[in-house]
Amino acid sequence: MPGIPNDQIxxxxxxxLNIASDFTRLKIMYAISEGERSVGDIVAxxxxxxxxxxxxxxxxxxxxxxxxxxxGTRVYYSLADDHVIALLNVVYEHVTEE
Amino acid sequence: MPGIPNDQIxxxxxxxLNIASDFTRLKIMYAISEGERSVGDIVAxxxxxxxxxxxxxxxxxxxxxxxxxxxGTRVYYSLADDHVIALLNVVYEHVTEE
DNA sequence: TTATTATATGAACACACATTCATATTTCAA
DNA sequence: TTGAAATATGAATGTGTGTTCATATAATAA
Numbered sequence: 001m002p003g004i005p006n007d008q009i010x011x012x013x014x015x016x017l018n019i020a021s022d023f024t025r026l027k028i029m030y031a032i033s034e035g036e037r038s039v040g041d042i043v044a045x046x047x048x049x050x051x052x053x054x055x056x057x058x059x060x061x062x063x064x065x066x067x068x069x070x071x072g073t074r075v076y077y078s079l080a081d082d083h084v085i086a087l088l089n090v091v092y093e094h095v096t097e098e
Numbered sequence: 099m100p101g102i103p104n105d106q107i108x109x110x111x112x113x114x115l116n117i118a119s120d121f122t123r124l125k126i127m128y129a130i131s132e133g134e135r136s137v138g139d140i141v142a143x144x145x146x147x148x149x150x151x152x153x154x155x156x157x158x159x160x161x162x163x164x165x166x167x168x169x170g171t172r173v174y175y176s177l178a179d180d181h182v183i184a185l186l187n188v189v190y191e192h193v194t195e196e
Numbered sequence: 197t198t199a200t201t202a203t204a205t206g207a208a209c210a211c212a213c214a215t216t217c218a219t220a221t222t223t224c225a226a
Numbered sequence: 227t228t229g230a231a232a233t234a235t236g237a238a239t240g241t242g243t244g245t246t247c248a249t250a251t252a253a254t255a256a
Contacts, residue, residue, distance in 0.1 A: 004128040004143065005190065010121055012193040013186075017119030022214075023112050030102040039233060045102065052215060054234055059213095073223045073232045083192040088111075090188050092103065094181040095110040120244075137203060150245060152204055157243095171202045171253045 019063045020087060024048050025056050028077075029065070033085060036069065036078035117161045118185060122146050122154050126175075127163070127182060134167065134176035 004010070019025065027046040031037055037045070043053045057077060060066045065084055069076045079085065102108070117123065125144040129135055135143070141151045155175060158164045163182055167174045177183065 004125050010124050013189045014121050017115055021115030021119045026108050027102050086188050090184050091111045
């Protein structure tokens with residue numbers, strides 16, 4: 001990969017990384033990494049308030065990192081594609097090597 | 099990978115992603131991705147002010163994402179390890195797929 | 197020494213955004 | 227309908243940080 005990508009690409013990379021670089025959102029992404037989960041399930045597993053989880057789910061949705069499916073009163077969230085997992089894995093590996 | 103990593107891991111992941119999620123720092127990392135470069139070279143290639151580049155190099159250095167070598171009045175920076183490139187690649191690929 | 201080049205640093209400002217609290221909306225059951 | 231459960235939203239606040247400007251430090255040459 002020769003040279004620095006153009007500004008638009010860099011901008012989009014910055015945006016994606018910004019979305020990913022948040023404690024609550026990281027937990028949410030892991031919470032749905034093995035399949036769709038309802039908001040209630042995510043709230044329980046992440047251990048944050050319902051409001052915060054809902055706000056952050058909206059951020060993830062707006063960035064197209066998650067998909068939704070509605071069923072009755074519940075909404076099920078899942079990761080939009082495999083790149084997200086790949087990103088989490090690369091970062092996880094960097095962090096867990098002494 | 100079963101379950102959400104513990105809070106400390108998530109914290110460190112957040113930190114790394116935070117460092118990476120900046121327009122100027124992304125450009126700097128690309129500028130030194132093919133080998134060490136002096137601050138002056140980086141300033142020229144990135145197209146930001148000397149002060150800004152120096153400030154952001156300090157951020158990258160503090161996070162151990164870059165290494166330095168001093169030679170006379172010049173300081174040469176290079177990426178600390180291959181994880182950084184791997185991270186950039188994953189993000190780049192995500193962004194450049196329609 | 198003095199001058200010049202290369203790099204680093206400190207203060208200040210502006211702006212973005214994560215979180216909380218309160219409330220609204222939706223869906224379904226009784 | 228009324229009530230309860232699940233989810234979403236809006237406002238307000240506090241904190242973090244990217245950038246600029248001015249200046250400091252370090253190294254070398256003349």
